[in-house]
Amino acid sequence: MPPLDFDDHKTDRPDAPDLSAPPCRNCDVVRELAFCADLTHDEIRRLATVRCHAQLPAAFSVFREGDPADHVYSISTGAVKLYKLMSDGRRQIIGFLFSGDMFGLGLDGGYCYTAETLVPTQLCRFTHRKLDTMMDEFPRLERKMFTMTVKDLVAAQEQMLLLGRKTAREKVATFLLKLSRRAAQQGQPASPVALPMSRADIADYLGLTIETVSRTFTQLKRENIIGLPDAGHVVLTDESALRELAEGTASG
Amino acid sequence: MPPLDFDDHKTDRPDAPDLSAPPCRNCDVVRELAFCADLTHDEIRRLATVRCHAQLPAAFSVFREGDPADHVYSISTGAVKLYKLMSDGRRQIIGFLFSGDMFGLGLDGGYCYTAETLVPTQLCRFTHRKLDTMMDEFPRLERKMFTMTVKDLVAAQEQMLLLGRKTAREKVATFLLKLSRRAAQQGQPASPVALPMSRADIADYLGLTIETVSRTFTQLKRENIIGLPDAGHVVLTDESALRELAEGTASG
DNA sequence: CGTATAGTTGATTAGTATCAACGCTAGTGG
DNA sequence: CCACTAGCGTTGATACTAATCAACTATACG
Numbered sequence: 389m390p391p392l393d394f395d396d397h398k399t400d401r402p403d404a405p406d407l408s409a410p411p412c413r414n415c416d417v418v419r420e421l422a423f424c425a426d427l428t429h430d431e432i433r434r435l436a437t438v439r440c441h442a443q444l445p446a447a448f449s450v451f452r453e454g455d456p457a458d459h460v461y462s463i464s465t466g467a468v469k470l471y472k473l474m475s476d477g478r479r480q481i482i483g484f485l486f487s488g489d490m491f492g493l494g495l496d497g498g499y500c501y502t503a504e505t506l507v508p509t510q511l512c513r514f515t516h517r518k519l520d521t522m523m524d525e526f527p528r529l530e531r532k533m534f535t536m537t538v539k540d541l542v543a544a545q546e547q548m549l550l551l552g553r554k555t556a557r558e559k560v561a562t563f564l565l566k567l568s569r570r571a572a573q574q575g576q577p578a579s580p581v582a583l584p585m586s587r588a589d590i591a592d593y594l595g596l597t598i599e600t601v602s603r604t605f606t607q608l609k610r611e612n613i614i615g616l617p618d619a620g621h622v623v624l625t626d627e628s629a630l631r632e633l634a635e636g637t638a639s640g
Numbered sequence: 641m642p643p644l645d646f647d648d649h650k651t652d653r654p655d656a657p658d659l660s661a662p663p664c665r666n667c668d669v670v671r672e673l674a675f676c677a678d679l680t681h682d683e684i685r686r687l688a689t690v691r692c693h694a695q696l697p698a699a700f701s702v703f704r705e706g707d708p709a710d711h712v713y714s715i716s717t718g719a720v721k722l723y724k725l726m727s728d729g730r731r732q733i734i735g736f737l738f739s740g741d742m743f744g745l746g747l748d749g750g751y752c753y754t755a756e757t758l759v760p761t762q763l764c765r766f767t768h769r770k771l772d773t774m775m776d777e778f779p780r781l782e783r784k785m786f787t788m789t790v791k792d793l794v795a796a797q798e799q800m801l802l803l804g805r806k807t808a809r810e811k812v813a814t815f816l817l818k819l820s821r822r823a824a825q826q827g828q829p830a831s832p833v834a835l836p837m838s839r840a841d842i843a844d845y846l847g848l849t850i851e852t853v854s855r856t857f858t859q860l861k862r863e864n865i866i867g868l869p870d871a872g873h874v875v876l877t878d879e880s881a882l883r884e885l886a887e888g889t890a891s892g
Numbered sequence: 893c894g895t896a897t898a899g900t901t902g903a904t905t906a907g908t909a910t911c912a913a914c915g916c917t918a919g920t921g922g
Numbered sequence: 923c924c925a926c927t928a929g930c931g932t933t934g935a936t937a938c939t940a941a942t943c944a945a946c947t948a949t950a951c952g
């Protein structure tokens with residue numbers, strides 16, 4: 389887990405160039421942001437004047453649970469995990485985020501989770517204050533962010549069902565299918581799915597231990613439902629079996 | 641669990657008076673709705689012209705998972721549970737909702753959970769279509785609904801930590817404290833907390849079985865942390881012990 | 893008064909967690 | 923260039939929490 393200091397991102401080391409840098413005028417990056425997708429060119433240009441962006445290395449802590457919640461972030465490229473910690477170290481990963489995803493929303497005061505990059509990641513950020521102003525000005529921006537938040541909520545509810553009621557096999561199957569669909573949606577191949585996160589991350593996302601995740605993977609492999617070319621990739625050999633497992637309708 | 645037909649709410653039996661009734665002009669009910677709380681009198685009056693309300697009996701199914709999602713609901717008085725089902729009957733309760741809470745949001749198409757009253761409940765409803773129009777007209781309405789959705793998301797993330805990483809004792813302690821705080825917030829006593837839901841509901845909310853919930857209650861009672869005057873009420877005898885349990889910092 | 897339902901309690905089982913050892917890969921330094 | 927080390931992942935043995943199965947009690951209901 390990531391021992392990087394939160395303030396790192398304000399240093400000028402080449403790895404972590406200034407999220408605090410003055411906004412640049414180039415709109416290309418902003419246009420890719422999902423929450424700007426439906427805006428007019430003019431609106432995007434205005435938005436671009438208030439955003440900062442940066443390329444962050446892998447395993448980089450963007451902010452920590454409890455930090456003053458000043459900014460909202462959007463992922464241009466890369467991947468991020470969000471997690472909550474208990475005082476004794478137990479961890480629950482709230483979500484894995486990819487290109488186009490937004491994070492950092494919350495109410496009054498501090499972030500309620502830690503955000504950390506999984507791979508080298510290009511982020512965009514806006515201050516809450518300026519974003520509020522923008523939302524007043526561009527109703528479509530607010531509508532878009534609202535819609536994205538509803539989507540997040542729906543996903544969170546789906547995850548509650550997984551965490552509360554599914555078995556280890558079902559959890560893993562659901563997880564793999566979700567990753568596969570997400571990859572396909574982003575134009576990447578659906579079958580050799582990349583796992584940019586560690587087994588520990590997967591375990592903490594599914595409410596399992598590392599060992600159980602590993603055992604379940606090898607078990608599914610033995611049953612020829614998945615293939616494991618290496619630890620970072622999974623082949624969905626039998627997707628329909630995986631679907632049945634995920635829904636709890638599997639025979640075995 | 642509730643065998644009531646979804647169409648019931650369109651019948652004219654006295655128990656379930658018409659959610660489809662023509663909007664009434666009385667603003668009193670609408671004004672109590674949390675998502676109208678910050679609106680001007682004029683805005684509330686406009687909103688009142690597009691809403692329907694009804695008094696529903698306990699254990700009444702407002703809508704089911706998969707039903708076409710036409711309406712958004714707000715609870716005036718009473719309590720509602722939201723849940724998701726798996727094909728084999730496993731159930732996960734997504735949330736218990738009370739006065740001022742809103743539900744029914746979702747994306748394209750069907751509701752992604754079933755909504756059912758726990759006690760006799762007074763509901764207000766709006767069509768998505770009209771609410772969208774209203775949001776265009778009254779930015780403060782949209783902002784309010786947005787904020788409430790973010791709150792729901794934060795609560796869902798907290799629940800993920802509970803479901804994925806907490807023990808049965810910790811889950812029950814967290815649940816009781818949450819109910820207590822909610823009651824206090826609504827001006828009701830914080831200590832003899834009312835449990836309007838069954839043990840089965842609590843179990844399906846916490847990702848446990850009925851038996852484990854029951855055992856954990858009696859265990860906490862034996863340790864003089866709570867009191868159980870009857871199945872529907874809990875006295876928080878030792879709230880600090882409960883807090884330690886909930887956070888996982890408890891000694892025993 | 894009999895019946896059905898919700899809740900509690902007990903005995904046993906099962907699914908994961910825990911503890912422990914080992915293999916693999918990558919980075920490090922001699 | 924290669925042994926050494928550290929971290930991640932896998933596998934095995936055992937323990938333990940909570941689930942399952944079952945019986946019983948209390949309460950509400952007809």
